[in-house]
Amino acid sequence: xxxxxxxxxxxxxxxxxxxxxxxxxxxxxxxxxxxxxxxxxxxxxxxxxxxxxxxxxxxxxxxxxxxxxxxxxxxxxxxxxxxxxxxxxxxxxxxxxxxxxxxxxxxxxxxxxxxxxxxxxxxxxxxxxxxxxxxxxxxxxxxxxxxxxxxxxxxxxxxxxxxxxxxxxxxxxxxxxxxxxxxxxxxxxxxxxxxxxxxxxxxxxxxxxxxxxxxxxxxxxxxxxxxxxxxxxxxxxxxxxxxxxxxxxxxxxxxxxxxxxxxxxxxxxxxxxxxxxxxxxxxxxxxxxxxxxxxxxxxxxxxxxxxxxxxxxxxxxxxxxxxxxxxxxxxxxxxxxxxxxxxxxxxxxxxxxxxxxxxxxxxxxxxxxxxxxxxxxxxxxxxxxxxxxxxxxxxxxxxxxxxxxxxxxxxxxxxxxxxxxxxxx
Amino acid sequence: xxxxxxxxxxxxxxxxxxxxxxxxxxxxxxxxxxxxxxxxxxxxxxxxxxxxxxxxxxxxxxxxxxxxxxxxxxxxxxxxxxxxxxxxxxxxxxxxxxxxxxxxxxxxxxxxxxxxxxxxxxxxxxxxxxxxxxxxxxxxxxxxxxxxxxxxxxxxxxxxxxxxxxxxxxxxxxxxxxxxxxxxxxxxxxxxxxxxxxxxxxxxxxxxxxxxxxxxxxxxxxxxxxxxxxxxxxxxxxxxxxxxxxxxxxxxxxxxxxxxxxxxxxxxxxxxxxxxxxxxxxxxxxxxxxxxxxxxxxxxxxxxxxxxxxxxxxxxxxxxxxxxxxxxx
Numbered sequence: 001x002x003x004x005x006x007x008x009x010x011x012x013x014x015x016x017x018x019x020x021x022x023x024x025x026x027x028x029x030x031x032x033x034x035x036x037x038x039x040x041x042x043x044x045x046x047x048x049x050x051x052x053x054x055x056x057x058x059x060x061x062x063x064x065x066x067x068x069x070x071x072x073x074x075x076x077x078x079x080x081x082x083x084x085x086x087x088x089x090x091x092x093x094x095x096x097x098x099x100x101x102x103x104x105x106x107x108x109x110x111x112x113x114x115x116x117x118x119x120x121x122x123x124x125x126x127x128x129x130x131x132x133x134x135x136x137x138x139x140x141x142x143x144x145x146x147x148x149x150x151x152x153x154x155x156x157x158x159x160x161x162x163x164x165x166x167x168x169x170x171x172x173x174x175x176x177x178x179x180x181x182x183x184x185x186x187x188x189x190x191x192x193x194x195x196x197x198x199x200x201x202x203x204x205x206x207x208x209x210x211x212x213x214x215x216x217x218x219x220x221x222x223x224x225x226x227x228x229x230x231x232x233x234x235x236x237x238x239x240x241x242x243x244x245x246x247x248x249x250x251x252x253x254x255x256x257x258x259x260x261x262x263x264x265x266x267x268x269x270x271x272x273x274x275x276x277x278x279x280x281x282x283x284x285x286x287x288x289x290x291x292x293x294x295x296x297x298x299x300x301x302x303x304x305x306x307x308x309x310x311x312x313x314x315x316x317x318x319x320x321x322x323x324x325x326x327x328x329x330x331x332x333x334x335x336x337x338x339x340x341x342x343x344x345x346x347x348x349x350x351x352x353x354x355x356x357x358x359x360x361x362x363x364x365x366x367x368x369x370x371x372x373x374x375x376x377x378x379x380x381x382x383x384x385x386x387x388x389x390x391x392x393x394x395x396x397x398x399x400x401x402x403x404x405x406x407x408x409x410x411x412x413x414x415x416x417x418x419x420x421x422x423x424x425x
Numbered sequence: 426x427x428x429x430x431x432x433x434x435x436x437x438x439x440x441x442x443x444x445x446x447x448x449x450x451x452x453x454x455x456x457x458x459x460x461x462x463x464x465x466x467x468x469x470x471x472x473x474x475x476x477x478x479x480x481x482x483x484x485x486x487x488x489x490x491x492x493x494x495x496x497x498x499x500x501x502x503x504x505x506x507x508x509x510x511x512x513x514x515x516x517x518x519x520x521x522x523x524x525x526x527x528x529x530x531x532x533x534x535x536x537x538x539x540x541x542x543x544x545x546x547x548x549x550x551x552x553x554x555x556x557x558x559x560x561x562x563x564x565x566x567x568x569x570x571x572x573x574x575x576x577x578x579x580x581x582x583x584x585x586x587x588x589x590x591x592x593x594x595x596x597x598x599x600x601x602x603x604x605x606x607x608x609x610x611x612x613x614x615x616x617x618x619x620x621x622x623x624x625x626x627x628x629x630x631x632x633x634x635x636x637x638x639x640x641x642x643x644x645x646x647x648x649x650x651x652x653x654x655x656x657x658x659x660x661x662x663x664x665x666x667x668x669x670x671x672x673x674x675x676x677x678x679x680x681x682x683x684x685x686x687x688x689x690x691x692x693x694x695x696x697x698x699x700x701x702x703x704x705x706x707x708x709x710x711x712x713x714x715x716x717x718x719x720x721x722x723x724x725x726x727x728x729x730x731x732x733x734x735x736x737x738x739x740x741x742x743x744x745x746x747x748x749x750x751x752x753x754x
Contacts (some may be wrong), residue, residue, distance in 0.1 A: 071713055078717075180585070236587055239607050242694025242701045243709045255588075312580030388712055393522075400609060400697035402525075407516060414519065418505075419716045425487030425496055 008388055027310040028058045029317055032073060032086040034066040037189050037269030039087070039136065039300075042333045043321065050320045066414045070246070077307065082309035085318065087136060089300050091121045092382045098122060099304040101132035104315020111322065114340045121380055133303035134322050137336035140364050140371070141195045141264040142286050143167070144250075144271065145173075148279035149259045153177035157284065164196055164223070164287040167260065168298060172232050174259040180233035184260040185249035186224075188241065190287035190388025192262055193395070195296045196220050198372045199289030204387070211420065213388050213413050216291065217267055221405050221412075229401040234258050244389035253281075264295070265364040269335040271355040279408035285367055295374035297379050299339060335367055383420050390415035482723035488613045495720070500583055502724035507690065510628040510711045523725060526706035527697045529613075533702060541677045542670065545625050548660075549632035560564045563633075567626035578690035582606070585615060585691075587749060606692055609699035616688045616700050623687060635669030636662070668744070675740035703729050 031047070033040040040063045058255045062083065064072075069088055076082040077097040088094055104269035105111060108131070111119065115134045123134040125405040149285060150157055153174040158166045171183035186192050200223075201216030227233040237249045254274050268283070275281060286295040302321065318401065320326060324342060331338045331348045337355055338344050350358060378384055390412045399409035447459050483502055485495035509518035510534065518524045552563050569577060584590045585605040592602035605611050639662065647657045663670075685704035688694070694701035694709070700710075707729065711722030 075490065075712060075717065235604070235607050239696040240693065240706070241698070242692065242698055244714055245693060383716075385716055389716065396695065397697040400607075400695070400699065401561075402697040402699075403516060403607075411521070419718075422486060422718055422720075423488050423716055 005020060010247065016365065018096075026056045026058060027313040028060060029085060029308070029310055030083040030314055031059060031061045031419075032069065032083040032316075033061050033063055034069050034087060035063065036066075036266040037334050039330070039334050042330050046321050046326050046329070047317070049102040050317055053320075054313075054316065057310075059317060064110035066218050067246070069259070073277045077305065084212055084310060084314045085133075085302060085304055087300050087302055089298065090385070091301055092380060093385065094303070095122060095124040095132070097165060097305045097306055098124070098130075098132035099308055099311055099314065101311060101315030101318055102129075102131040104312050105131060105319045105322075106370075114324070114342045115322070117303075117341065118299075118339050119291065122303060127179070128317070133301050133318060135299045135301045135339035137266070137331065137334065138297065138299045138339045138368075139265045139337065140297055140367055141192050141262065142263050142364055142367055143260055144267070144283055145260045145282050145284050146253065146256060146258070146279055146358070147173075147258070147282050149174050149178045149180065151280075152310040153259075158287075160285045161293065162206070164199070164289060167287045168227060168232050171259040177233075178259070180259060181257050183232045183258065184227075184262070185234040185237045185252050185258045187249050188238050188245070188247035188392060188396075190385070190391040191243070191296055191298065192264070193220070193391055194378055194388065195286060195294050196224075196262070196289065198294045198374050198378070199292045201289065201291040202374075204374050205381075210417055211381075211383065213387075213409060213416070216289075218405075218409050220289075221391075221398070221409055222225050224395060224410070225398045225405045238392075239400050242393075242396070244392040247391075264298075265337055265361070266300075268353075268357050268360045268364075272335065272354050277408075279354060281360075283363040285363065286370065292372040293370050295367060296375045297368070297371055335361060337361065337368075383423055386416050386423065387412070390419070434673045450736070451652060479723045479726060482719050483727050486720050488718065490511075490717075490719065491754050498720065501727075502720045506728070507723060508725055509614075520721075522698050523700060523703075523706055525555060526641060526703045529701060530682060530684070530703045533613070533617060534678060537681050537684075538674065540617065540678045541628060541681075542674055543627035544621060545632055545673060546666075546670070548625065548629045548638055550658075552629065552633055553705060566629055570626040572622065572623070574686040575690050577619065578687040581615065581619045581622075582691050607696050609696055612692050612696055612700050614638045616684075616692060619687055619691060620681070628677060631673050631676075632666065632669055635666045639665045664709055668748075671740070671743050675736065675743070678736055682729070682736065714734050 031043070033043060035041070040061055044061045045123075047061055051057060052058055069086065070090070073082065073086055073088070074090070074094060077094065082097070102108060103202040110132055111134070118135045118138075120126070120133065121135070123130060145157060150170075155170050155173045155177070155178075158170050162170075168183060174180070192203070194202075197217050197220040199221045201214070202220065203212060203214050203216065205264070206212040224233070228235060228238065234249070234252055237247050237252065241247055248263060248267075249258070249261040250263050250267050250270065252258050254271070256279060265283075271281060286293050302318060304311070304318060308314045321330070322340075324340065327338065327340045327345055328348060330336075331340070331343060333352065334352050335350055335353050338348055350361065353361065394403070394408040394411045394415070397403050397411075398405050403411065444456070444461065445458075448456050451459065481492045482495070484497060484499055485492065486498035486501060487495050489495050506520050506523050508520070509515075509524070513515045515524045515528070547564055551560060551567070556562065573581075582589075587590075587602065587604070587607070593607060595602055603611065603626050605615060633721070643661050643665075644657065647661055652660070683704055684702050688700050688702060689705055689708075692700040694705050703725065707722045707725045709727065710718050
């Protein structure tokens, strides 16, 4: 009897030890993900397929607000903490924390052929050849217009080369005729602000390649503040917060409170889902200034992080979701512009997209050609936030009357210089 | 109960040999350190060490998080915060938002604390009387204290936002909507109002406890002497309530200086910097901005600490003065 109990005990202990050893072998990958539409949901479904194909590897998708990616992830990474993979937008700013997974991808040539144009955006130095992740999508800032309101007001949509002034006037007429609270709104973001600024002639960089505030930028600040003061711009978005925190304007657009918003291509899925048949909307080309008709390019990237204890599995998972089939599924379902050269050439079917969403995707894709070279340079610049953030904070102060537009410009310059100086220490 | 006491006795008896050995080795006078040691360790680890780390951040620059990677800059962060061409013109200050935050905090503290103490006292006096549904009213005033500050702020935000309940009511009544949170004056008013609404119950409770501790016979004596209610309040209630009033005053003042959560959710510090208070400035500088200036934030937090120390010293002085006054009487 005793022998039988001992044998059972030994067997149980052995089973427990085996279990422990299996657990020890199993790798868990934590993915920090934010979504504008269904990006994390699609990735979670792909992760399940990856787990099925790679027993012993578990992928946990942690869905977080965008604010967490922007504000908390950098602090976590600086403290040596953090997930294995994250979906980030501050591509250059966080590059020192990225993990090179080139040794763990099956076919480096595939990555170079399809993501070659954007892989350098994730590299910490120009000479680096590592693979740190890939762009989950390309984005472009640009406006959306409430077509139904324009039709109700019997105001024609300005043409593709219309200026910001013409758009504001048209939207103002629409707002007056349809009694919407304001004509238009821009996302509370220095990134969004930069597109019109470049169109108005802001050079952004001086001859040495350092940030500079010039007359083009000043003109945009003056116009933007004036549009707030005369009621054309909806006050809530910019004046509704302090500091440089981000606030989007798309909620106001979805609620029909403005005739036009300046946001970006990443909102297409959300607009399609949330607006439904409530009203007709269209994405229109970026309005022009005297120099350009530019938005700002950008996008989000899946990046591997040095904090990972499972670099091999991280590389395998990134390789899996970067495969053409999975990337096509992601792009189609999330209704984004692909950063995958092969897919961009073939075209993405966007199976769930409504005609409005398809038209918007086509409009943004066509708009890539009109992006100013400065816009690309600004997007890739390591310290671009040194200009973006003070712009938001100081322009808001000018909007609410705490300072004049000229004083706001002086303060943006001083804050920018301080931030760059500190960042370079 | 008896069993519990006995069990405790057994438990502490287990340590008796240890204490005897300690007493023999350390001597009776130094044995105290053995008792306070664990507490000092926790206090040191979670209070003194962070203060030291904060000091390190305040005297170093750059954007790196690890203290050893940060270059020493001495008092540069303090100099940046305090640098002004003209101290009567905030705009001329290098970190004008820091100064705005300080002035906002002082203005908020003065207005909010005076109103808070006054209204708490008034409420406590009313709730101390034999009114109908006294228990219910006490519950009503105390209930907001139980809510999380974020919940409080969100509730009021829904009421006050452009398309909120208040504006819906105004529009239904034929009036124009008001920019409750977009106008600097209104936004400041609501930060004061909401913070009073949320915390008044707590201070009322302290004052109510003080009122109930005043002996009834004093009021009976005053009644026999035909003292008016106003005279009774001035000569009996307020002097005997003074220790509680001082506690309320100091607690309300310290909490007002530290105001952050409700305002951050309600207004985000806006419009512009109209409701940006000092703690929000520290948070924004250190963590919310994408270029994290930890050194500047640490320096500002040390300056805030100095302010709070001054307030605490004032409290001690007031308490001593009050106690001395009572003894003299």
